[in-house]
Amino acid sequence: MSEPLLVLDNITKNYGAIHALRGISFSIARGEVVALLGDNGAGKSTLVKIIAGGLEPTSGRMLFEGKEFLAKSPAEAKAAGIETVYQDLSLCTNVDVVANFFMGREITRKVLGVPVLDERAMEAVVARALANAGTRIPSLRTKVEHLSGGQRQAIELNRFVHWGGKLVLLDEPFAALGVEQTRRGLDMIRQVASQGIGVVIITHIMQQAFQVADRIVVIRQGVVAGDVARNKTSPDAVINMITGETLAGAGPAG
Amino acid sequence: MSPRTRRILELVLDNLVWFMLVFVLAVFSAFIPNFFQLGIFANIVEASSVLGVMSIGLALVIIAGHMDLSVESVAALSAMAVGIMFCSSGIGLGLQLHPNWLMVPVSLAIALGVGAIIGVINGVLIVKVRMSAFIITLASYIWVRGLVLVVSGGRSAQDLAPAIRWFGIQRLAGLPLTAWIAIGCFVVFSLILAKTPFGRHLVMIGGNETATFRAGIRVNRNLVIAFVLAGAIAGLAGWLLAIRTSGATANLGVGLLFNAFAAVVIGGVSLKGGVGTLPGVYAGVLLLSAINTAINLMGLPANFTQVIHGLLVLAAVLLDAFKQTIRQKLA
Numbered sequence: 001m002s003e004p005l006l007v008l009d010n011i012t013k014n015y016g017a018i019h020a021l022r023g024i025s026f027s028i029a030r031g032e033v034v035a036l037l038g039d040n041g042a043g044k045s046t047l048v049k050i051i052a053g054g055l056e057p058t059s060g061r062m063l064f065e066g067k068e069f070l071a072k073s074p075a076e077a078k079a080a081g082i083e084t085v086y087q088d089l090s091l092c093t094n095v096d097v098v099a100n101f102f103m104g105r106e107i108t109r110k111v112l113g114v115p116v117l118d119e120r121a122m123e124a125v126v127a128r129a130l131a132n133a134g135t136r137i138p139s140l141r142t143k144v145e146h147l148s149g150g151q152r153q154a155i156e157l158n159r160f161v162h163w164g165g166k167l168v169l170l171d172e173p174f175a176a177l178g179v180e181q182t183r184r185g186l187d188m189i190r191q192v193a194s195q196g197i198g199v200v201i202i203t204h205i206m207q208q209a210f211q212v213a214d215r216i217v218v219i220r221q222g223v224v225a226g227d228v229a230r231n232k233t234s235p236d237a238v239i240n241m242i243t244g245e246t247l248a249g250a251g252p253a254g
Numbered sequence: 255m256s257p258r259t260r261r262i263l264e265l266v267l268d269n270l271v272w273f274m275l276v277f278v279l280a281v282f283s284a285f286i287p288n289f290f291q292l293g294i295f296a297n298i299v300e301a302s303s304v305l306g307v308m309s310i311g312l313a314l315v316i317i318a319g320h321m322d323l324s325v326e327s328v329a330a331l332s333a334m335a336v337g338i339m340f341c342s343s344g345i346g347l348g349l350q351l352h353p354n355w356l357m358v359p360v361s362l363a364i365a366l367g368v369g370a371i372i373g374v375i376n377g378v379l380i381v382k383v384r385m386s387a388f389i390i391t392l393a394s395y396i397w398v399r400g401l402v403l404v405v406s407g408g409r410s411a412q413d414l415a416p417a418i419r420w421f422g423i424q425r426l427a428g429l430p431l432t433a434w435i436a437i438g439c440f441v442v443f444s445l446i447l448a449k450t451p452f453g454r455h456l457v458m459i460g461g462n463e464t465a466t467f468r469a470g471i472r473v474n475r476n477l478v479i480a481f482v483l484a485g486a487i488a489g490l491a492g493w494l495l496a497i498r499t500s501g502a503t504a505n506l507g508v509g510l511l512f513n514a515f516a517a518v519v520i521g522g523v524s525l526k527g528g529v530g531t532l533p534g535v536y537a538g539v540l541l542l543s544a545i546n547t548a549i550n551l552m553g554l555p556a557n558f559t560q561v562i563h564g565l566l567v568l569a570a571v572l573l574d575a576f577k578q579t580i581r582q583k584l585a
Binding site for chain 2: 052054073074075078079084086089090091092093094095099103104105106108114115116117146
């Protein structure tokens with residue numbers, strides 16, 4: 001196998017006396033989908049925030065494309081090619097669909113040397129991206145506060161599919177989606193991975209993990225409690241890892 | 255509801271304050287003798303220039319989800335700085351520059367600079383210390399006004415240099431240049447807010463700061479710029495105020511802050527952030543100014559003004575809540 005896309009080496013995170021992460025090590029290859037599982041409070045979201053630049057680890061190091069990597073802000077992670085979809089949606093409901101899609105990456109043209117938003121170009125891009133994904137939203141100029149939960153999540157998902165990058169982190173992306181939309185979302189993930197993009201998806205739903213992931217990583221009490229290929233394990237075995245009855249392939253503890 | 259009626263309704267809701275302004279002007283014209291004349295309308299625009307400029311800066315930071323209570327004191331300090339340097343009587347030093355017109359850019363730069371410095375202090379403290387903008391700028395509101403008293407010793411400066419006063423006297427199409435400066439500011443900042451990435455980012459920061467941070471927008475930098483702009487714009491308001499009064503007194507502009515808040519809220523800016531446009535704010539400013547003018551014309555005691563302004567703010571807030579319910583029904 002080629003060199004991994006992202007390597008986590010003994011990442012820890014303390015909040016005062018509380019050890020949220022006690023030494024996480026695993027790696028993600030290009031085009032691989034890794035499902036990150038674990039009970040509530042196991043440290044999954046903390047880990048995602050560290051990779052995405054929202055939090056700094058207490059110790060440990062990361063290699064991204066073989067180079068030492070530590071994002072100090074989401075902007076740095078984004079510049080390196082890491083896209084994140086958070087559990088609590090990252091949309092500004094007071095602006096329209098187009099503005100959200102292009103948040104922080106607006107297309108501009110110069111008027112008298114001043115950058116001016118090119119609304120028409122942006123709207124065309126968004127219309128194409130949503131059409132490709134089969135998402136229907138009545139008007140792209142509708143403010144997001146007037147859209148349903150499912151439509152909002154669809155915007156987030158389409159946004160990451162469109163911008164792609166090299167690594168995508170998804171923190172419970174399907175929480176508000178219906179059955180059909182979830183299926184489409186899972187298809188999107190496979191499609192993104194087939195372009196050589198690494199995907200980390202946090203989920204609570206075992207069935208989803210087995211549907212989409214190549215590899216399953218289980219975190220329990222801040223350490224890796226299991227790291228197995230999907231086709232070499234079963235939902236029951238994974239549940240045992242999550243609840244702590246077995247420690248198959250456990251990472252370093254403490 | 256057909257899409258057409260829906261669109262018309264949205265348009266009315268978005269520009270409600272303009273309809274209110276037209277309505278109020280029409281009512282005043284019909285019922286108040288001598289109201290309906292060009293000079294009165296010009297007077298409404300003219301009288302609103304200082305308040306208008308100040309409201310722009312205030313609106314910018316409120317739209318970005320924060321607050322700046324210091325704009326009134328900042329305007330007073332800028333006016334006092336200009337007054338002390340370029341006034342010839344009172345505590346004025348009567349500084350002369352040659353050629354005379356040079357006093358205009360120099361005084362303007364001083365006014366803007368004073369405002370920008372206080373804006374930097376406000377912005378950096380709010381972003382770095384992560385304290386509420388309300389508290390930080392309340393402190394500035396107090397200490398900056400204190401500074402005005404300190405530098406003036408409680409006395410006033412009179413007789414501003416004629417080269418600077420020229421802006422308040424010279425008229426273009428019936429309006430003094432100071433009014434045109436205010437109108438120009440509204441046009442420029444409306445365009446910035448609506449059409450540039452910076453403006454778009456401010457609106458989005460006001461809507462959901464976390465989301466914009468995660469999207470890689472440099473939130474802190476944008477917020478500091480917004481506070482610097484608010485300060486500098488307040489400085490410009492102070493410059494206009496000094497021209498208007500041909501000098502500066504220690505209690506110059508007291509009470510303007512609340513009028514600015516009223517104008518911003520009436521103009522449709524939500525104090526929760528993320529909602530509002532600058533043309534709306536200008537309509538709010540004109541509305542307040544029109545009511546003041548009407549009170550003057552009717553010969554009511556000026557003390558009524560404040561009561562009416564207060565009720566108007568209350569009405570604006572209630573109207574905002576009402577608009578929200580209508581919008582929810584529309585969606």
